[in-house]
Amino acid sequence: MGNYQIIATAAMGLEALVAKEVRSLGYDCEVENGKVTYTGDETAIARSNLWLRTADRIKIKVGEFKAFTFDELFEKTKALPWEEFLPEDAEFPVIGKSVKSKLFSVSDCQAIVKKAVVERLKKHYKRSTWFEETGALYRIEVALLKDVATITIDTSGQGLHKRGYRIDQGEAPLKETLAAALVMLTNWKADSPFIDPFCGSGTIPIEAAMIGQNIAPGFNREFVSEGWKWISPTIWDAARNEAEDLANYDQPLDITGSDIDHRMVKIAQENAFEAGFADIIQFKQMQVRDISTSKEYGVIVGNPPYGERLGDKKAVEQMYKEMGQAFSKLDTWSIYIMTSNEGFEQLYGKPATKKRKLFNGFIRTDLYQYWGKRPPRQSN
Template sequence: MRQVTLIATAAMGLESIVANEVRDLGYTDLTVENGRVIFTADVTAIPRCNLWLRTADRVKLLIGQFEAKSFDELFEKTKALPWEDFIPEDGEFPVIGKSVKSTLFSVSDCQSIVKKAIVERMKIKYGITSWFEESGAFYRVEIALLKDVATLTIDTSGVGLHKRGYRIGQGDAPLKETLAAALIKLTNWKPDYPFVDPFCGSGTIPIEAALIGQNIAPGFNREFASENWSIIPSNLWEKALEEAEDLANYDQVLDITGSDIDHRMIEVSKDNAIEAGLGDLVDWKQMQVSDLNPKKNNGYIISNPPYGERLGDKKEVDKMYKDLGLAMQSYPSWSVYVLTSNEDFETLYGLKATKKRKLFNGFIKTDYYQYFGKRV
């Protein structure tokens, strides 16, 4: 089986979570860097990682990495890479790019040079004198320059891995599914513990919890760019899907509740949960946070409430945070995890967090406030 080098890209602050997921899939030869986890594996890892990685943004195939300070250097070193080992004669291969702190700062020029270099290489290898038709499978090439080091990859995922395929409705500021999964992974929640998201919005966190709770592969209901690649025999995708089906634990009983003050969001959440194949697995309630009344011990609240960044929302959001703190005073065995950019959260909640972790929600700097319950 062909060995490849893969890059699982990660949002800032989530690299260690992505690395743990890669290890859990059995790929232990890895390196963790800013924004990515690099690992070697055989090509079976491409379907498996796309299906199973809950917190990674994409899975990219590394073709080559080298220093490039001139366009000639970029052209010749790109042309020297074995593109024909990955892209067939009829492959469609657009080139995208980015450049950070590099001599070659014109992204459009870098893209066209890389495209030309790949074409020249493949013309020689395939014995073609005319244009490539590019009518076959899709291979999106990326040239990423960082401090004059060029990294050339092909994206195996297609649309980002946060697109699970179940979100048919959303609110004003939807949380990415990958970040929602990471918020859960950063806790000690297990499927047999109660779970509540009192600010559930379109239901992303409870839905991700249910997928984790029943060990359902997050990519099970979507398609990937590399499904039609000639380097991955089609039976490998079939095997990966069979493995995902076999490992799912549909009999796992869950106690997961998503609630929100907005009845419209509850309807959206229900629709999204059904689209995810979860049916009535999650209990959805229209409720304000002051009415929280857990019936069991040792539960978990994991939530991404409104941040109050819009001026008109501030008073309302401040009250939500106070109400949450007051409600949870009566439930010391419960652990509470809240993601917010509101720097007054601890004051409003009424208690200093056991632990805080800096994370980014998109481009918003946030803190993940963690309150550990006392087990009973």
């Protein structure tokens, strides 16, 4: 088995959560802006893809170096051991990005990296002709930041938020990775009730159910690196068997999702069925002002409309007020609401216990946290 430098990429604000997940898999890691780096073998690559709920992608770092000129980029890329990763028939497109760097033309950087990899592989495979690229996919990325080039190969394929259960969605769907993060940022435990009053296509309740039963989020999908010859199928089999063994399908859950739109409720039910939670998550059409429960010590997580479009603003502000009134009766519940509306606390009628900055796509939001009373301690 080899040892690789692995990068788990993360959305802004979620790096610490991704690092916590990486450490729970047993790997020491370092946290940087937008990524978590660690060292691991082929098993680590498989387990990271299967288990990381809040990461965007798992990449292998092939090399990192300073590059101020195109010549430097070419020679230093060519010096990397590409033959250790790419077989002779590999398909290897190159994508790129450049931030605050002298080499700012991304298309030129991509072309130069591609040419350098080809030259290295031609020498290794003793070829004078071009490569057909008919085999497995190895997507290479050259990322320049302040004149430092980081060159990686993507092991995930589709982003890790593509869990495979979403048949349909609304017009502003929440990414599965962010939905999982919202659940993980609460104090929810699988034996307490959970409500999402703005469930949309059901993403937050479904992610909560997967967390509650410890189901690996990548269990029902494939990854591009499963087609790579140097990661044996037995490694993937072992990683999936581990995930199967660790899943707790018998854990009872009390999870409810509601939405004002009956069409979204139907979509949420279909997605939950696809995810295997048809009998576990209850979905209902309901306005947030009508939410009430006699249950105690539960958690509410919501991603309501933000009122960013002018026509929606008044209706959304009224809904925030009604939400505050309805939830004021739930004094043992902890409530977590994500919105970009800076006047949320005034409208809701109560200052948050704590706020956390998050990004929903490119929208800067806050997660307003209202911590409920703690349950009385059980005496022995």
